[in-house]
Amino acid sequence: MNQTMKIIGVLVVLFIIAPLVIVVPMSLSTSPSLQFPPPGYWFGYYVQYFQDPSWLRPMWNSIVIALANTVLTMLLVVPATFALVRHKFWGKSLANIMMLMPMAVPHIVMAIGYYNYFGQMGIVFSKLGVVLAHTSLSVPITFLVLSANLKGFDQTLERAARSLGATPAQTFRHVTLPILKPGLMVSALFAFIQSFDETVVAIFISGRDAETLPRKMFDSIRQEADPVIAVISSLLFLIVFAALFAPLALRGIKRLSGRATSPSTTRS
Amino acid sequence: MTASIRDKQNLTPWLLLLPLAAYLLIFFFVPLAQVAIMSVTEPQPGLGNYERVLTSPLYRKVFINTFSTALLVTVCCLLVGYPLAYLMAHTTKKRAMLILMLITMSFWTSFLVRTYSWMVLLGRNGPVAWIFLQFGWDEPPQMLFTRFASTLAMVHILAPYMIMNIYSVMQKIDPSLVRSAESMGARGRSLFRHVYLPLTAPGIANGSVLVFVICLGFYVTPVLLGSPREQMAAGLIGRQIEEFLAFGPGSAMAIVLLVITLVILAIYHRRFGLDKLYG
Amino acid sequence: MTSYLNISGLKKDFGTFTALHDVDLDIQKGEFVTFLGPSGSGKTTTLMIIAGFEKATKGRLTIEGESISDLAPQDRNIGIVFQNYALFPHKTALDNVYFPLQMRKVKKTEGRRKAQEMLELVGLKGFEHRHPKEMSGGQQQRVALARALVFEPDLLLLDEPLGALDKNLRESMQIEIKRIQKTLGVTTIFVTHDQTEAMSMSDRIVVFSNGKIEQAGAPLEIYHKPGTRFVADFIGESNLITATITNVATRSAESALLGVMTYGDGAVDTLSGGQEVTLVLRPEHIKLSREPIAGCFSSTMTIETIVNFGDSALVIGHRDGTALRVRVPGADVVILKEGDDCYLNWTEDNVYLVTE
Numbered sequence: 001m002n003q004t005m006k007i008i009g010v011l012v013v014l015f016i017i018a019p020l021v022i023v024v025p026m027s028l029s030t031s032p033s034l035q036f037p038p039p040g041y042w043f044g045y046y047v048q049y050f051q052d053p054s055w056l057r058p059m060w061n062s063i064v065i066a067l068a069n070t071v072l073t074m075l076l077v078v079p080a081t082f083a084l085v086r087h088k089f090w091g092k093s094l095a096n097i098m099m100l101m102p103m104a105v106p107h108i109v110m111a112i113g114y115y116n117y118f119g120q121m122g123i124v125f126s127k128l129g130v131v132l133a134h135t136s137l138s139v140p141i142t143f144l145v146l147s148a149n150l151k152g153f154d155q156t157l158e159r160a161a162r163s164l165g166a167t168p169a170q171t172f173r174h175v176t177l178p179i180l181k182p183g184l185m186v187s188a189l190f191a192f193i194q195s196f197d198e199t200v201v202a203i204f205i206s207g208r209d210a211e212t213l214p215r216k217m218f219d220s221i222r223q224e225a226d227p228v229i230a231v232i233s234s235l236l237f238l239i240v241f242a243a244l245f246a247p248l249a250l251r252g253i254k255r256l257s258g259r260a261t262s263p264s265t266t267r268s
Numbered sequence: 269m270t271a272s273i274r275d276k277q278n279l280t281p282w283l284l285l286l287p288l289a290a291y292l293l294i295f296f297f298v299p300l301a302q303v304a305i306m307s308v309t310e311p312q313p314g315l316g317n318y319e320r321v322l323t324s325p326l327y328r329k330v331f332i333n334t335f336s337t338a339l340l341v342t343v344c345c346l347l348v349g350y351p352l353a354y355l356m357a358h359t360t361k362k363r364a365m366l367i368l369m370l371i372t373m374s375f376w377t378s379f380l381v382r383t384y385s386w387m388v389l390l391g392r393n394g395p396v397a398w399i400f401l402q403f404g405w406d407e408p409p410q411m412l413f414t415r416f417a418s419t420l421a422m423v424h425i426l427a428p429y430m431i432m433n434i435y436s437v438m439q440k441i442d443p444s445l446v447r448s449a450e451s452m453g454a455r456g457r458s459l460f461r462h463v464y465l466p467l468t469a470p471g472i473a474n475g476s477v478l479v480f481v482i483c484l485g486f487y488v489t490p491v492l493l494g495s496p497r498e499q500m501a502a503g504l505i506g507r508q509i510e511e512f513l514a515f516g517p518g519s520a521m522a523i524v525l526l527v528i529t530l531v532i533l534a535i536y537h538r539r540f541g542l543d544k545l546y547g
Numbered sequence: 548m549t550s551y552l553n554i555s556g557l558k559k560d561f562g563t564f565t566a567l568h569d570v571d572l573d574i575q576k577g578e579f580v581t582f583l584g585p586s587g588s589g590k591t592t593t594l595m596i597i598a599g600f601e602k603a604t605k606g607r608l609t610i611e612g613e614s615i616s617d618l619a620p621q622d623r624n625i626g627i628v629f630q631n632y633a634l635f636p637h638k639t640a641l642d643n644v645y646f647p648l649q650m651r652k653v654k655k656t657e658g659r660r661k662a663q664e665m666l667e668l669v670g671l672k673g674f675e676h677r678h679p680k681e682m683s684g685g686q687q688q689r690v691a692l693a694r695a696l697v698f699e700p701d702l703l704l705l706d707e708p709l710g711a712l713d714k715n716l717r718e719s720m721q722i723e724i725k726r727i728q729k730t731l732g733v734t735t736i737f738v739t740h741d742q743t744e745a746m747s748m749s750d751r752i753v754v755f756s757n758g759k760i761e762q763a764g765a766p767l768e769i770y771h772k773p774g775t776r777f778v779a780d781f782i783g784e785s786n787l788i789t790a791t792i793t794n795v796a797t798r799s800a801e802s803a804l805l806g807v808m809t810y811g812d813g814a815v816d817t818l819s820g821g822q823e824v825t826l827v828l829r830p831e832h833i834k835l836s837r838e839p840i841a842g843c844f845s846s847t848m849t850i851e852t853i854v855n856f857g858d859s860a861l862v863i864g865h866r867d868g869t870a871l872r873v874r875v876p877g878a879d880v881v882i883l884k885e886g887d888d889c890y891l892n893w894t895e896d897n898v899y900l901v902t903e
Contacts, residue, residue, distance in 0.1 A: 019385040236377065
């Protein structure tokens with residue numbers, strides 16, 4: 001592995017990381033105009049963020065919408081995934097393509113569509129409209145994650161349950177669902193994130209009442225260099241950072257404390 | 269919920285699929301169809317909008333801009349992503365894991381946050397400007413609201429797609445293939461060109477199509493970071509709707525954008541199989 | 548003895564492919580029966596139909612006279628041990644074994660006690676709270692067995708359960724399964740393609756081939772009196788010699804390979820002159836010598852290969868282009884060399900006749 005390769009690698013990694021990381025110290029800066037280097041550090045803008053209803057309300061809206069989106073998406077996608085993974089039927093490949101279409105269509109196209117469509121239905125600029133739109137857009141990724149999980153599911157387990165006296169419903173409840181739980185949770189998480197981060201459609205159809213966090217951020221970025229934007233950006237980034245690196249940290253802590261206390265149980 | 273493999277007459281799969289199918293029909297395909305309909309009915313029935321969109325110099329310029337930017341972004345992502353993926357595939361497992369997690373971290377941070385971080389970086393008072401000042405420049409160059417900023421940010425945002433795609437293909441390459449090629453006399457550059465590169469081609473194709481297609485329809489970053497004089501397609505569409513309420517031309521442009529996207533995906537599917545793209 | 552499990556006229560089609568043609572079988576209560584045959588012979592399909600996971604195209608299935616053909620798998624009260632054990636990964640060993648009792652609404656304390664006892668019976672005391680991934684293959688096997696037996700099923704089905712285990716473990720599990728089966732007296736059907744396994748464990752072997760039962764009988768009966776050419780070939784080793792009947796009364800037949808041969812018992816009683824038959828001569832029933840042995844039928848062959856297993860050796864030779872196999876005790880093989888010519892000697896009571 002020669003040196004130039006290594007240097008290029010490090011540079012690329014820095015390129016990927018630096019922009020993300022830079023936001024955090026800027027959010028702690030005292031300067032209102034994103035001056036570098038920061039003249040001083042304080043938590044003032046964080047305090048401002050958490051006291052500003054014009055930011056808190058969109059954040060709350062986004063959470064509520066994302067939750068509703070997740071529930072609705074899962075209700076629709078879970079049975080459909082079973083149909084597409086476990087059964088052979090006429091029109092199966094067509095159904096497959098239909099389910100993935102929302103991923104292939106640029107969001108701006110759907111934004112126009114929903115603006116017009118929900119306008120006709122009278123639900124544009126409402127939370128309901130956003131939830132309905134986001135659900136369509138969440139379907140593909142949720143389906144992909146869940147179907148990958150389901151494809152790896154060992155169906156002899158269900159046969160075994162049946163042979164042991166379980167009805168199909170009992171089999172689903174006691175065997176299928178518990179084993180599928182991690183996969184369900186991951187796909188639900190993807191659905192949540194998809195809705196929470198979705199920007200383009202929200203810009204066009206969320207309006208004042210259902211203003212989502214991305215919409216608010218977009219408007220703010222466009223209008224003024226509000227340092228509070230740095231706060232929310234940092235928070236969102238730090239959540240991702242924590243989600244990824246926290247399990248590692250926990251494992252490390254466990255290992256350290258485990259060594260300090262009792263010897264680990266033997267496994268044969 | 270086991271089912272025997274041959275259940276052509278069985279209603280179960282249809283019933284399971286019904287809620288989602290009905291939902292997508294009502295809340296996805298109908299609105300989408302309406303866009304197509306609007307493109308030929310607003311403000312008057314006919315193909316006037318398409319005529320305008322496909323011939324007017326303004327729209328032409330935007331299309332060319334969009335395409336060339338998407339191409340540029342794709343190439344840059346390749347140039348940046350391929351070496352990193354190579355590095356990841358040829359270093360220790362721990363290091364590869366760490367890099368992968370950092371890439372994933374960027375991948376999961378929303379487009380909006382990442383776009384904003386470039387605004388911070390490239391701002392007139394920002395770190396990059398500061399570096400220019402340190403090197404003796406009186407006035408750092410205008411970086412924000414240029415095509416350069418928008419392109420750079422898009423490369424940053426889409427690079428993870430490319431890296432992950434190529435890396436996953438590289439990981440699956442059987443090392444004994446490369447070794448046997450070496451034993452047959454292939455060395456250095458020719459080994460790379462004739463053995464390794466072709467083996468990674470699916471990853472390159474995969475990543476490139478994904479990046480290109482996303483870039484074509486990109487809204488947020490070009491609008492926030494790009495030059496208003498050098499718009500991309502999605503931004504123009506948005507403006508038509510938002511500012512001018514020109515649903516006719518806006519829809520027509522949207523449909524053109526959609527058709528181009530679908531054609532590219534269809535060609536890719538023919539050649540490679542679409543299931544690999546998003547898997 | 549009255550039949551316990553009765554299979555009659557079983558037929559199974561998968562589209563245009565017929566997997567089972569007219570399978571008839573009677574199994575007695577408490578019997579250990581093995582379904583033996585190569586892949587695709589129909590043994591697993593039959594098992595799946597008995598279990599209720601496949602539906603027969605035609606035919607009847609009864610247990611103690613009562614039809615089970617229309618019962619769903621969960622209502623058949625049949626215990627199954629699957630090839631990959633199919634233990635529930637999210638449950639402990641105890642909860643796995645308790646599961647069938649749980650489904651039968653047995654009270655928790657009572658059920659878990661029974662599960663505990665069952666685990667002890669299969670030799671897994673102390674393993675109650677382990678999860679499947681914390682156990683070896685052999686241990687998982689025993690849990691699967693315990694789980695299939697805890698609810699006192701009418702029938703126990705084992706679908707090639709020992710395939711994934713190494714030789715020593717496989718042999719000890721064979722003994723274990725047999726012991727448990729004898730202790731509980733449960734009627735058992737064991738599916739395998741391994742004939743030594745079938746020979747050592749079964750009360751009766753049912754040989755399947757191409758969707759039909761070739762023969763059903765006790766191991767030694769099948770070994771010494773194969774009903775068909777297929778069985779003779781599949782069970783143990785055989786030299787199969789094509790011959791034409793010359794005289795039914797004197798039990799003579801003319802073979803191209805070994806000349807005039809006299810046969811002992813046969814699978815078929817009614818024979819006619821000129822009929823084409825197969826004569827079965829097992830390798831261990833042939834003695835090799837430098838000179839023909841008095842009182843035996845003899846022929847010659849050229850030794851081609853000697854495979855020495857230590858306790859015995861397999862001598863493979865050729866005669867007129869056809870291979871012949873002879874089993875020789877280990878000590879005796881030292882004097883033979885590859886390339887030698889020698890005499891084959893046998894007696895007529897070791898020549899068995901099959902027609903099909």
